[in-house]
Amino acid sequence: MSQPTPQQLLDSLNWRYATKRFDPLRRLDAETWNALEQSLILTPSSYGLQPWRFYIITDETVKAKLPSISWNQKQPQDCSHMVVLAARKTMDAEYVDTYMKSVIETRELPGEAVEGYRRILVSTIEKMETHLDWNCRQVYIALGQLMVAAALLGVDTCPMEGIAFSEYDKLLGIEDSEFTTVVGCAVGYRHAEDTQADAKKVRFSASDLVVHV
DSSP: OOOOOHHHHHHHHHHOOBOSSBOTTOOOOHHHHHHHHHHHHTOOOGGGOOOEEEEEEOOHHHHTTSGGGTTTOSHHHHSSEEEEEEEESOOOHHHHHHHHHHHHHHHTOOGGGGHHHHHHHHHHHHHOSOSHHHHHHHHHHHHHHHHHHHHHTTOEEEEEOOSOHHHHHHHHTOTTSSEEEEEEEEEEOBOTTOGGGGOOOOOOOHHHHOOOO
C-alpha cells in the first residue's frame, strides 16, 4: 500500500481550508465520491458502535432549498455533495445485538466469543443519562475523517454548524426517526474567485497547543 509522505500529508492539510465559495459547475466524479463515502463508513467509533447516519444531498432541487435553512449560506447549494451527518438519539440492548451480529458474521466468530463484550456494551449504554451527547461527539470524528480524506484527494470541504438542525431534519424526513442532524459538510471544488483560498492559516504555536510528557 502506497502512503503519502509526511510532507505530502502536511501539504494537503495546509492546502485545505473552509471553502466559502464553491464552483457550482464542478462535480466530483463517481470514483472520487465513492472513496470519500467509504472514508465515512470506515470512520472509527467508540466500541465500534457507529451511532450515526450520513445523508448525501446531490439533487439540485433539494439543494436549492438549503441556503434558506443554512443562514443564507450558498455552499450547500453550490457544492457537489452536501453531507449531513446525523447522530442516533438513543441506543439500547437491541442495537448492541445488531452490532454484535455484524461482528460475529464479519469475523466468523461463535456467539459465545462476544458475549462478554456484549455485556460490557449494554452495561455502558444503560448507565448513560443521555446517548445523544455522546453520539454527537462520535459524529465529529467522522466529520474530521471526511475532511482529511477529501484534502488528500484534492477535494474541498466546508464544515457547517450554521444550519437549522430541525429544518434539515424535516427536509430529510427524519424528524420523527431515531436520528437527528448534528453538522453538515459541503464537499466540492473551490471557486477560482474564492478570496479565502489564499488566506494564511492562523494557528497558535506548537508550544501553545502541544505538551510532550
